[in-house]
Amino acid sequence: MSVGQQSYQLSEYLEKLPGTTFRKLYQQPSTAFAIFRRMLPPLAKVFVQALLYMPSPLLLSELDVWVRAEGKMQRDRALSILRSLHIVQITPPGKDKPQEMQLTTNFKNSLRLALEGGGSHNSFGVPSTLPVDPRIDIAHLDNYARKKWEDILHYVVNSVPGEAGGGGSGGGPKSSVKDLLLIGRLVERRHDTRAGVGITQAGFTFLLQEANAQVWTLLLLWLDAADRAKGAAEQARGAAAKTENSIDMLSFLFMLASLELGRAYNTDALTETRRNMLPALVDFGLIYIPREDTRQYFPTRLATTLTSSASSLRSVSSGFSAATANNPGDASSLGTTPETSAASKGAVIIETNYRLYAYTSSPLQIAVLALFTQLNMRFAGMATGRLTRDSIRRAIGFGITADQIISYLASHAHDQMVRAAAATGRPVLPPTVVDQIRLWQLENERMRTSTGFLFKDFESLEEYVSLSGYADEIGVLVWRSDKKRMFYASKLEQLRDYLKSRKKAE
Amino acid sequence: MVKAVRGVLVECEPAIKSILVHIDSTHHHEFIIEDLDETHLFVKETMLHVLKSKLEERLKETYRPEEPLEDSD
Structure with missing residues (x-):
């Protein structure tokens, strides 16, 4: 449930788009800027910033000078993301010419415009000149x-x-x-x-x-x-x-x-x-x-907040409070209802005996808790229940993972729990409970599965070694067997491109 | 020519794997594409659901964990 995962979905969608779509998307400074802000890991941002005002293409070999030897993996991953989003162009490896990289034209121009201002693209919206109703704050x-x-x-x-x-x-x-x-x-x-x-x-x-x-x-x-x-x-x-x-x-x-x-x-x-x-x-x-x-x-x-990378947006209500907490000087933004402030503080106490107390009256939060808790009693402003093997098992049957439950409990933990944990230097959730939730999942999930692609029938050992090595570098390699000359990768697109460019180079 | 086959990678204990292989062999080999190693199988995406429920059935016959004692709330 990290920022990485949420942008992952968007990146999956974007990766499927063809290059021509990207060229058109990047005509808008706001789009180029949002992609830069939201979709890139830090190292990729550094590359883009360095390349942005470079008058001529950069030799790929010079990039190695910037990155320490042990960072090769991150470098390759950053480059592979930049390529899949069509932000950089890298010339195919040839025998007579070294590889060069540069930003794609539209992306470069748009990002420059976004940073410098100027242009009449209206890409960042046209404010209304009409009078605004003061009630809309x-x-x-x-x-x-x-x-x-x-x-x-x-x-x-x-x-x-x-x-x-x-x-x-x-x-x-x-x-x-x-x-x-x-x-x-x-x-x-x-x-x-x-x-x-x-x-x-x-x-x-x-x-x-x-x-x-x-x-x-x-x-x-x-x-x-x-x-x-x-x-x-x-x-x-x-x-x-x-x-x-x-x-x-x-x-x-x-x-x-x-x-x-x-x-x-x-x-x-x-x-x-x-x-x-x-x-x-x-x-x-x-x-x-x-x-x-x-x-x-x-x-x-x-x-x-669509493209902001604030990781604290746990739920809608806490998202609002997180965002408003950032500018405490702005009095109007703090005028939220009591219901929100209660929900946003975190309301769930979980004890080492698996009992759970939720200080909330929000039907939404109670309904979510009921997905994996056996709720027993409901009072005004509070609900109690316990985590049982059956309740977790049912949740896992629905497709919820133990990690999702744990991270939900951790992010909605009551202030008291957070404070007590901070004072004693222990984790917020009781370790016994966390372990048990994981064990219950293991008991039910006898097999871990993931969808992807099995690569086999390689023509030569060399082809196998180079493709599986590349898959490892860009972080899609999950399983390999040198004996069988097969490997399993979670994604296909970039490996296909790599094979194509190899074919061309030969 | 190198081939890329779409499917599901299943990772499990060797004991579970042998049950899965057995299920596969009694169902005209309609689940498993490739037996990878001791703990990995590569199976057909469309059949995963059926395979899971078959495994569940098989485990129910043999495996019955003790429920912890309920205390009063």
Whole structure:
């Protein structure tokens, strides 16, 4: 549940895009900047910064001077990410010419523009010049976004069979959002639940993710669905229009992330594709449009934190408080409701005897706890229960992992537990409980599985050694057997490119 | 020519692996693509679900852990 994992999903989506899509995406300074900010590991950022104002391509061999010998692995990983995102170009290895690297033209120009300002690209949004309703302040936007997002989470949680205790507030999310959750297989149609749908494994993973990762999951589902719908409708008109659209949609999301919270932006300055996205974004709670005046839109915190790398965004409510805690001078941003501040403090106490006390009245949090806890009693403002072999086993049956449960408990631990742990220098959660949760998982998960690719039937030992070595360097090698001349890798794309470039060089 | 086959890597104890291999051999070898080593198997992605439930069934016959004693709450 680290930052690494949440950006991973987005990177998976991006890696599948073709190079031409990247060239168009990088025409927008906001996109280039967001990718730079969000998707790159530190070493890759250093490379990009160094290359940014370099007038001529850099010899690849010179890069070795910058990186210590023991950092070769990180260097190769950074380069492989930069290549897969089409940020750098590296000339293929030839016999007569040394390899050179440089930033791709569009990325370089856009990132320079983003840093220096200037240009008339309007890539960072056009602020509205119309008067703004004073009631729309940051607290209002936060409340609005939280309500929208919790409605969506409630809908997913309440689809647990037999666990429909929470009771969602209001009518739940819009039917378009419900359809999206269905298409994305976060929930599926079932008749034994009150809502008529049941949660899936993906849905559980979704629930325990950080807010930021949740938003991206939903947005990527939405992009995919929009792509498919358009693809079907526009088959006759050719594929060009379709990709054009999805590029614009994706760069709009990156642009939203660069906007300023609490500021009004001009709806009329948007392209048609982007204007068509607004209703859906309103349904997700990413933007707010006043009912009386649709010429303005306000990004909410869900949108403006899309590409930030703050790792503390554990849940929607704690995400809000984490973000507001960063600027304590801003009085208006602290005007949150008592419910939030209680939820954000962390409310769960877990004892060494597996008993669990949750000081919360948030139906959402109780429903999430009920996924892996046997809850026994419910009081005003508090619920008690215990972790049992059966409750953990059931959760694992749903597809939740022990690590997800542990990290959820750790990040929602009560202040008292955090304080006591800090005072005695011990971990926040009782080690016995953590170990036992892991053991329960081992007991149920007799096999660990991962999807990927088995490489076999190599022509020569040399081919095997070089490809498996490369797979190891870029961090996708999981298993290998020199005797059988086979190896298993978690990803295919870059190895395929590597093979191709080798073929060419020969 | 080198080939890349899509599938699922299964990592498990040797004991579990031998059960899996046995299940495979009694079901017309429809699960396992490649027997990799003592603790690794490479299986068909579409059949993983079935294989898991078959293993679960098999384990239920033999394996019954003691429940810890419940104390009062």
